[in-house]
Amino acid sequence: MATIGRLHERGKNRLLELLPAADRERLMGTMQCVTVKQGDRLFERHKPIEHVDFPLEGLISLVVTMKEGDVAEVGTVGNEGMAGIPLILGAETSASDAFYQAHGRSMRVSAPAFAEELVRHGPLEAILRRYAQGYLNQAAQSAACNRLHPVEQRFCRWILLSHDRIGYDTLPLTQEFLAQMLGVRRASVSVVAGMLQKAGFIRYNRGVIEVLDRAGLEESSCECYDVVRKEYERLLC
Numbered sequence: 001m002a003t004i005g006r007l008h009e010r011g012k013n014r015l016l017e018l019l020p021a022a023d024r025e026r027l028m029g030t031m032q033c034v035t036v037k038q039g040d041r042l043f044e045r046h047k048p049i050e051h052v053d054f055p056l057e058g059l060i061s062l063v064v065t066m067k068e069g070d071v072a073e074v075g076t077v078g079n080e081g082m083a084g085i086p087l088i089l090g091a092e093t094s095a096s097d098a099f100y101q102a103h104g105r106s107m108r109v110s111a112p113a114f115a116e117e118l119v120r121h122g123p124l125e126a127i128l129r130r131y132a133q134g135y136l137n138q139a140a141q142s143a144a145c146n147r148l149h150p151v152e153q154r155f156c157r158w159i160l161l162s163h164d165r166i167g168y169d170t171l172p173l174t175q176e177f178l179a180q181m182l183g184v185r186r187a188s189v190s191v192v193a194g195m196l197q198k199a200g201f202i203r204y205n206r207g208v209i210e211v212l213d214r215a216g217l218e219e220s221s222c223e224c225y226d227v228v229r230k231e232y233e234r235l236l237c
Helices: 014-018 021-028 111-118 123-148 151-166 175-182 186-198 214-220 224-236
Strands: 032-036 041-043 051-065 071-077 097-110 202-205 208-211
Touching (some): 014 123, 014 224, 032 051, 041 051, 051 111, 051 151, 071 175, 097 111, 111 123, 123 151, 151 208, 186 202
Antiparallel strands (some): 032 097, 041 097, 051 071, 051 097, 202 208
């Protein structure tokens, strides 16, 4: 699977593709293409954000760690967007940590160069504002989903979201990570994964999920996946 409409096209970043050619060429001149590995940290909470990543492929998770050490995901970024929204809003730090949950490649720009581009008040600023709206909608919908929907539907939603952004049918998602992202015990993840595997929707083994029947996952998910995807498409396609 290489493309989900125009929003997720492996090897391309949707925000960069929306820029007029001259603006994209100028911005790309300040960027470098970096190869990232699973677990690579992008920025840490309450520390200055040093650079902004526009993924071409891969998956970035933004998480909040509580005082007791519990972790919860608050955002997910793929090649539809960028990681570093606080810089768009005039802040220098984030209340969350950001790291790569799946390997890939990103176009990276330093925070100072990114700030210089924003003060132009050109097409990039308008595009990033629309993306920020989509991201905030995603965060709000996820919060409601985690509160109101059963873990089976939330599991399907998260696999679909990751499948879109990673761009491959094989997803490196461990039980521990999924339990943190869904706010459930690892035993619950194991039970749900077993149910979906028995239904023929996925194959799950040693921290790797292989998507076998995407249509089945979409039917088993709640409405939240569609709500988030359609809002991003409205804003960015």
